[in-house]
Amino acid sequence: MKLGSLVAITVAVVLAFAAPLAAQERGGALKVALFPEPPMAVAGLSGLGSASIVSSKIYEALVKFDFELRPQPWLASSWEKSDDGLIWTFDLVENAKWHDGKPFTAADVVASYQVFSVENDRLKLVADKVKKVEATSEHQVRFTLKESIPSFIYMLNYGSLPIIPAHLYTGGNFRENPANSTPIGTGAFYIKEWKKGSFIHLARFNEYRDGTKPYLDDLYFVIIPDAQGCAVAFEEGSVDVVSASNLEGFDVSRLASLDGVKSTTKGWEMLAPHAFLWINTQKAPLDDVKLRQALNYGLDKNFIRDVVFAGLATPPRGAFDSRTLFFDPSVNAYEFDVEKAKALVAASTYKGELLKLSTAPVGSAWARLAEYEVQAWKEIGLNVEIDTNDVGGYLKKLGERNYDLGNIYLYQYGDPAVGVTRNFYSRNDVIGSPWNNVGRYSNPRLDELLAKADAVGDAGDRAALYAQAQKIIADDAVQGWTAELQFPTLYRAKVRDLITTALGLSDSFENVWIEK
Incomplete structure (x- = not known):
């Protein structure tokens, strides 16, 4: 079959992802504040953002994405798709090695797909549309689809299809594999030491590609479990990099104004963190759309932006983030309206039952959000109390659907087919998963x-269909939407080329260097 070229890897593209010519300096250690501490560093085993920040230095994916969400090479050096969109052929880099010295080949991509088409909640959405994945040579892999998947290239992002070694993960239970105790990737760094509750130390992989990268010798993720501690550590110089997601909002602008400090809002284009409230729509009285609408009208999104997140957010308009493809700004945004909320409560089946708002201790802003929500809903006649859990306990409650309301934010991954629609398909209400359709919503038309x-x-057809879907989701108040989150990254001016792709802190760090 004749293949039409999807991408031509040119010198201009390569230079766009390289540090300035003759400027890079080899050596040094970079210290990054991190919280919560991930349970492990094997790619694909945890949905926590902090886990991705660490594991993306150890493992890689076929492609990464620039700030305009255009795919760029990573373990794939180039790729083509057929004119009918059913065959995707990826040429792979030929000089990549696993940290145990074995060569990276197409067999690793095939094995990774076999694992994550089952284990990854996003990738398995398209698994039944993939006819086969095969190694056509040692460094070429071919995906043959049963039908065209417009978002296919986005499905290959690091969060959905990280590449793991076939010689360690072919067959058996992925989550119980003994290899998980010693992460082995093709990334620029490997784990040297992990002192629980203190730090994760990654060291330079000297056999990475041709040996010229990475520039850093060491990378430390310093576990700091509170916003004040993160602020103090950054101000004192104990860490070089901190995300605003780990800081109090009022500290962000203060720290960013310090001498020798830079900040950027880039690096969230792919992830687009979107905060919302899971609502258990199958549990009375939350099965009543009037009550769910009241929950939304009772929240002042501007207050949440200004006070809870100190301005580092945008009021949302429903399930699609404004940074995500096919966002429709015309849907009902549930502007703050106390009287309308009260009327809806009175007209609903709610009879004063106690509702529990489940939260996890992942930062003071989230504690403030829960406290505000409880007070705001009290004003419209609802009896809600906070149910605090540790991170594991919170995710367990979501997975078991043993909750009423639960605050969370999820990544949207550029295309709604990858990161949004998974939350609303009725078939995605799978007990055990704390990520997809935890609200248990079921609507055949949707x-x-x-x-x-x-x-x-x-x-154009996709946009029209998604517009209809967004209207149904909004009108049915399937979730409670709270904020489009904005997390500036603060870093020392000596740290160069830190944020260079739409993956931000979840990129490889192979190009990061420290100016001496």
């Missing part, structure tokens, strides 16, 4: 619209 929108090739 399922039909999303299935069509996720599959149709024409962008």
Whole structure:
């Protein structure tokens, strides 16, 4: 079959991802504040953002994405797709090695797909549309689809298909594999030491590609479990990099103004963190749409932006983040309206029952958000109390659907077929998963619209279908939408080329260097 080129890897593209010519300096250690501490560093085993920040230095994916969400080479050096969109062929880099010295080959990509098409909640959404994945040579892999998948290239992002070694993960239970105790990747760094509750030390992988990168010798993720501690550590110089997600909002501008400090809002284009409230729609009285609408009208999104997140947020308009493809700004945004909320409560089946708001201790802003929500809902006649859990306990409650309301934020991954629609398909209400359709929403008409929108090739048709879907989701108040989060990254001016792709802190750090 004749293949039409999707991408040509040119000198200009390569230079766009390289540090300034003749400027890089080899050596040094970079210290990054991190919280919460991830349970492990094997790619694909945890949905926590902090886990991705660490594991993306150890493992890699086929592609990464620039700030305009255009795919760029990583373990794939180039790729093509057929004219009908059913065959994708990836040429792989030929000089990559696993940290145990074995060569990286196409067999590793095939094995990784076999694992994550089952284990990854996003990738398995398209697994039944993939006919086969095969190694056509030692350094070429081919995906043959049963039908066109417009978002396919986005499905290959690091969060959905990280590449793991076939010689350690072929067959058996991925999550119980003994290899998980010693992460082995192709990334620029490997784990040297992990002192629980204190730090994770990654060291330079000297056999990475041709040996010229990475520039850093050591990378430390310093575990700091509170915002004040992060602020003090950054101000004193104990850490070089901190995300605003680990700081109090009022500290962000103060720290960013310090001498020798830089900040950037880039690096969230792919992830687009979107904060919302899971609502257990199958549990009375939350199965009443009027009550769910009241929950939304009762929240002042501007207050949440200004006070809870200290301005580091944008009021959302429903389930699609404004940074995500096919966002429709015309949907009902549930502007703050106490009287309307009260009227909806009175008209609903709610009879004063105690509702529990589940939270996890992942930062003071989230504690403030829960406290505000409880007070705001009290004003409209609802009896809500906070149910505090550790991170593991919170995710367990979501996975078991043993909750009423639960604050969370999830990444949207550029295309709604990858990071948004997974939350609303009725078939995704799978007990055990704390990530997809935890709200237990079921609507055959919405399922039909999303299935069509996720599959149709024409962008205009996709936009029209997603617009209809967004209206249904908004009108049915499937979730409670709270904020489009903005997390500036603060770093020492001596740290160069820190944020260079849409993955931000979840990129490889192979190009990061420290000016001496």
